[in-house]
Amino acid sequence: MAKQRMLKFVTTAKEMPEKRDATVRANDFQEIYREFADQKAAEQASRCSQCGVPYCQSHCPLHNNIPDWLRLTAEGRLQEAYEISQATNTFPEICGRICPQDRLCEGNCVIEQSGHGTVTIGAVEKYITDTAWDMGWVKPVKPTHERAETVGIIGAGPGGLAAADVLRRAGVQVTVYDRYDRAGGLLTYGIPGFKLEKDVVMQRIKQLEDGGVQFVLNCNVGTDISFDAIRGKHDAVLIATGVYKTRDLRDPGADAAGIVRAIDYLTVSNKLSFGDEVAEFTDGTLNAEGKNVVVIGGGDTAMDCVRTAIRQGAKSVKCLYRRDRANMPGSQREVQNAEEEGVEFVWLAAPNAFSGNPVSSVTVQKMRLGAPDASGRQSPEPIEGGIYEEPADLVIKALGFEPENLPEQWGVDDLETTRWGTVKAEFATHATSIPGVYAVGDIVRGASLVVWAIRDGREAGAEIVKYLDGAAQVAAE
Structure with missing residues (x-):
C-alpha cells in the first residue's frame, strides 16, 4: 500500500509552494514562499521514488532520513514524519527554509537526474515541522535523569544551540554565552526575515530555555568574562563563535564613510524587525532608502544585502561580482528572487577605487575569466581599458568572513589554530588542543552552511557526553 502512494513523479509534476508576487514582497520582510496545503504536501511527497540508494540522504550533511519522512507525509502520518525528521536534525524548520537544497538533497535527487524534476524536499520539510509546532508536537527537552556536570557553550548560533539540545537531552546542565542581546547568532541577526x-x-530558543538551557547574553568573552573563568565554572567548554571578521577592500578610497560591512547592515535591519530603535538606521548610516546601493560580492550574504536594500526603498541596487553567473557561489534560486525584486547584477566586474567621502561613486573594472586557479575555477583578470564609474551613496562589503584571533582576544596561548586562523579541532570528536574544550561550526570550518554547524554541534554534544562519562568513571575509581 505504501508503495502505491509513492513513485508518482511520472504522472505528477514538480511544484514549489506559491511565491508571493515580487512587487508585493519587495515592500516587506515576510517570507516569500507560502505554505504547502496538506493535500499539496502529500502530493509532492508522493513523487519520491523511494530509491534503494537515496542520494538525497547521502548528500545531506545531517544524513536526514528523507525518503521515510516523505513516504509518511504522503500517507498523512505527519507526527511520525516529524519524529523521524527531528531525530537527525535539531532545527528542521530552519533547514527547510534556508538550506541550499538545490546544491544538496534536491540537487542529488535521482528523479532530478532522470529529468523529471526533483522532489521539493525543503518545502515538505518546512511543512512537516511548521505543522508539528501548530499541533503542539514540539515539546521542551525533558531528560530522563539530571546530571551534575555543566558545560559552557560560547556562541548561541546554530552549532552551539544544536550542541545544547543534545547535552540537555542527556541531562547535562548547559549555559550558553553570547555577545548579542538575543540568542540565535546569524539565524537571528544575519539572515533576513524574508528568508527566515x-x-x-x-x-x-524558548523551547531550549523551557528545557533548562541557561543563556547569558550581552556577554563578550575576553571582555565581560574571561575564557579561563568559563573553563573554571564548567566541566567542559564548547567554542561555537562563528566567524564575524569581514574581509576588507584594499582599493583607494575604501575607508570612506558610506562603505559598510554586510554584517553591520544586516544586523541593524534585523534589529528593526524586532521593533528595536537603532540609531544607525535612523541617522541614515545603515539605511538604503533613496540611495544608489552597490553590493560587492557573490555569495548568499550579498544576496541578503541586495534584497534588504530593495525593501528599504533604495533608488537603485546593483551587485558587482568579479566572475560570471555560472561561477557565483550564492544560490541561483536567490539570484532569481533578487532579479524579480529589481536587483541588477553586474557580472565580471570588480571595484577599482572609490570617490568621495561620504562615498559618491565606485570605479568599476571590467573583468574576464582566464586560466583556472589552484581550485580549478577560472581566475578573473582585468580587461585593459575596461573602466567606468558607477554612482553609489551606500557600498556594502559582502566579501566573506574570516575568523577572529581567539587566542589573542581571550589570552589563551594553548588554543591551537590553523594557518587560516580557524580553531584546530579533531575531525571525529571536535576536541581542541585544550583538554575538555571542543569547537564546532564556522570557527573550525571557515564560513560555511548552517546545516554543517548543526551537524558539528550534534556530534560535539555526543562527544562531550562521552568525555563527561569518562571523567565520572575516573573519579569513581
Missing part, C-alpha cells in the same frame, strides 16, 4: 522569519528562531 524571526519568530521561527525565537520559538526554538
Whole structure:
C-alpha cells in the first residue's frame, strides 16, 4: 500500500509552494514562499521514488532520513514524519527554509537526474515541522535523569544551540554565552526575515530555555568574562563563535564613510524587525532608502544585502561580482528572487577605487575569466581599458568572513589554530588542543552552511557526553 502512494513523479509534476508576487514582497520582510496545503504536501511527497540508494540522504550533511519522512507525509502520518525528521536534525524548520537544497538533497535527487524534476524536499520539510509546532508536537527537552556536570557553550548560533539540545537531552546542565542581546547568532541577526522569519528562531530558543538551557547574553568573552573563568565554572567548554571578521577592500578610497560591512547592515535591519530603535538606521548610516546601493560580492550574504536594500526603498541596487553567473557561489534560486525584486547584477566586474567621502561613486573594472586557479575555477583578470564609474551613496562589503584571533582576544596561548586562523579541532570528536574544550561550526570550518554547524554541534554534544562519562568513571575509581 505504501508503495502505491509513492513513485508518482511520472504522472505528477514538480511544484514549489506559491511565491508571493515580487512587487508585493519587495515592500516587506515576510517570507516569500507560502505554505504547502496538506493535500499539496502529500502530493509532492508522493513523487519520491523511494530509491534503494537515496542520494538525497547521502548528500545531506545531517544524513536526514528523507525518503521515510516523505513516504509518511504522503500517507498523512505527519507526527511520525516529524519524529523521524527531528531525530537527525535539531532545527528542521530552519533547514527547510534556508538550506541550499538545490546544491544538496534536491540537487542529488535521482528523479532530478532522470529529468523529471526533483522532489521539493525543503518545502515538505518546512511543512512537516511548521505543522508539528501548530499541533503542539514540539515539546521542551525533558531528560530522563539530571546530571551534575555543566558545560559552557560560547556562541548561541546554530552549532552551539544544536550542541545544547543534545547535552540537555542527556541531562547535562548547559549555559550558553553570547555577545548579542538575543540568542540565535546569524539565524537571528544575519539572515533576513524574508528568508527566515524571526519568530521561527525565537520559538526554538524558548523551547531550549523551557528545557533548562541557561543563556547569558550581552556577554563578550575576553571582555565581560574571561575564557579561563568559563573553563573554571564548567566541566567542559564548547567554542561555537562563528566567524564575524569581514574581509576588507584594499582599493583607494575604501575607508570612506558610506562603505559598510554586510554584517553591520544586516544586523541593524534585523534589529528593526524586532521593533528595536537603532540609531544607525535612523541617522541614515545603515539605511538604503533613496540611495544608489552597490553590493560587492557573490555569495548568499550579498544576496541578503541586495534584497534588504530593495525593501528599504533604495533608488537603485546593483551587485558587482568579479566572475560570471555560472561561477557565483550564492544560490541561483536567490539570484532569481533578487532579479524579480529589481536587483541588477553586474557580472565580471570588480571595484577599482572609490570617490568621495561620504562615498559618491565606485570605479568599476571590467573583468574576464582566464586560466583556472589552484581550485580549478577560472581566475578573473582585468580587461585593459575596461573602466567606468558607477554612482553609489551606500557600498556594502559582502566579501566573506574570516575568523577572529581567539587566542589573542581571550589570552589563551594553548588554543591551537590553523594557518587560516580557524580553531584546530579533531575531525571525529571536535576536541581542541585544550583538554575538555571542543569547537564546532564556522570557527573550525571557515564560513560555511548552517546545516554543517548543526551537524558539528550534534556530534560535539555526543562527544562531550562521552568525555563527561569518562571523567565520572575516573573519579569513581
